[in-house]
Amino acid sequence: MELKEVTKTEGTMDIQDILKPENLVYQKTKLLTDTPMHYCPGCSHGVVHKILAELIDEMGIQERSVGVAPVGCAVFAYNYIDIDWQEAAHGRAPAVATGIARVNPDAFVFTYQGDGDLASIGAAEIMHACNRGENILVVFINNGIYGMTGGQMAPTTLEGMVTATTPYGRNTDLNGYPMRITNLIAQLPGTSYVTRQAVHTAGGVRKCKRALKKAIQNVLDKKGTSFVEVVSTCNSGWKLSPVAANKWMEENMIPYYPLGDMKDSVKGEHSEN
Amino acid sequence: MARVIGAVVVDKEECKGCSVCVDACPHDVLALHFEVNSKGYHYSYMKSPEACVGCANCGVVCPDTCITVYRTKAS
Ligand SMILES: Cc1ncc(C[n+]2csc(CCOP(=O)(O)OP(=O)(O)O)c2C)c(N)n1
Numbered sequence: 266m267e268l269k270e271v272t273k274t275e276g277t278m279d280i281q282d283i284l285k286p287e288n289l290v291y292q293k294t295k296l297l298t299d300t301p302m303h304y305c306p307g308c309s310h311g312v313v314h315k316i317l318a319e320l321i322d323e324m325g326i327q328e329r330s331v332g333v334a335p336v337g338c339a340v341f342a343y344n345y346i347d348i349d350w351q352e353a354a355h356g357r358a359p360a361v362a363t364g365i366a367r368v369n370p371d372a373f374v375f376t377y378q379g380d381g382d383l384a385s386i387g388a389a390e391i392m393h394a395c396n397r398g399e400n401i402l403v404v405f406i407n408n409g410i411y412g413m414t415g416g417q418m419a420p421t422t423l424e425g426m427v428t429a430t431t432p433y434g435r436n437t438d439l440n441g442y443p444m445r446i447t448n449l450i451a452q453l454p455g456t457s458y459v460t461r462q463a464v465h466t467a468g469g470v471r472k473c474k475r476a477l478k479k480a481i482q483n484v485l486d487k488k489g490t491s492f493v494e495v496v497s498t499c500n501s502g503w504k505l506s507p508v509a510a511n512k513w514m515e516e517n518m519i520p521y522y523p524l525g526d527m528k529d530s531v532k533g534e535h536s537e538n
Numbered sequence: 539m540a541r542v543i544g545a546v547v548v549d550k551e552e553c554k555g556c557s558v559c560v561d562a563c564p565h566d567v568l569a570l571h572f573e574v575n576s577k578g579y580h581y582s583y584m585k586s587p588e589a590c591v592g593c594a595n596c597g598v599v600c601p602d603t604c605i606t607v608y609r610t611k612a613s
């Protein structure tokens with residue numbers, strides 16, 4: 266810290282008088298490892314990792330937690346959150362998580378998947394895991410693109426959106442429509458809590474954390490599959506600065522993928538709204 | 539009258555200069571430094587420390603969790 270003294274409007278206060286342990290209000294959770302994340306600057310993945318790590322710590326479930334990492338930019342998630350992990354083949358995380366959760370009924374098992382992983386190659390696995398009501402949490406990072414492989418169109422890519430494989434924008438006649446897969450999942454009786462969140466503002470991060478907490482609690486209470494979509498940015502794939510990507514997401518993604526809870530129930534009860 | 543004041547410490551080596559914290563600060567405390575860290579990123583720092591209220595918005599939005607936040611009351 267280079268700044269030595271701060272002149273506050275109501276008198277002088279040495280900054281060292283503020284930087285004291287008793288005044289600490291926010292710091293990195295110990296569940297995040299010291300390994301620097303490989304994500305591009307400003308990527309939503311880092312924020313979602315962080316709130317998951319905070320919750321696992323705050324809820325005291327580190328020893329019971331097993332994450333299943335995807336293929337996609339989050340493939341190295343196991344390097345960053347200090348819990349047990351299993352890496353799955355592309356799109357197969359819900360099937361792998363099914364096995365882990367069934368043989369370890371007291372574990373907290375979750376998948377962490379991108380939109381290419383979950384809604385494209387893994388569409389069958391996610392639908393059937395949710396339909397079976399597996400007792401897992403699914404964290405779904407919807408950034409509207411295949412980030413890892415260089416920004417190709419995903420099922421979630423918006424109409425008209427330019428990607429590496431849609432240089433003239435997504436054409437619905439050729440490419441079909443952007444898929445609101447979370448709405449489909451909310452229809453399945455196996456799911457308990459289904460919600461769509463975003464982490465582009467501090468308020469959004471706090472809300473998303475509350476939603477994830479409820480979803481984790483549902484898994485601990487064996488209520489069925491909980492599903493949390495996080496509308497996210499891929500500023501590299503979108504070819505925007507991180508701050509511009511957040512704004513673009515707010516103006517373009519959120520109107521098509523509106524935020525909020527879609528279902529709050531227990532498995533077997535068909536009460537999506 | 540007691541007034542809430544705050545301060546943040548940025549881990550400048552971990553910072554990737556994404557500017558998301560700068561955008562999230564409601565009091566324009568933060569800015570990217572003219573200098574770069576060893577990775578070549580212009581790191582975030584308190585340009586106007588006197589305006590910080592310790593709300594932690596910057597820390598909460600930072601994808602690389604490089605901000606630690608402190609808050610107290612000054613009279
Ligand atoms: C079987 C198989 N097919 C294709 C690929 C190539 N591949 C790697 S990541 C990826 C898509 C990732 O996109 P997404 O799931 O949206 O994750 P993001 O990187 O955007 O977070 C693809 C197609 C692969 N690794 N394995």
Ligand code: SF4
Nearest residue numbers: 305308338412499500
């Ligand atoms: S390519 Fe996109 S999703 Fe992947 S780390 Fe970079 S910004 Fe994030």
Ligand code: SF4
Nearest residue numbers: 563590591593594596
């Ligand atoms: S704690 Fe709040 S006021 Fe202080 S720098 Fe961070 S966002 Fe700005």
Ligand code: SF4
Nearest residue numbers: 553554556557559600
């Ligand atoms: S949000 Fe974090 S990584 Fe980005 S500029 Fe601020 S401190 Fe650096």
Ligand SMILES: [Mg+2]
Nearest residue numbers: 379380410412
């Ligand atoms: Mg993606």
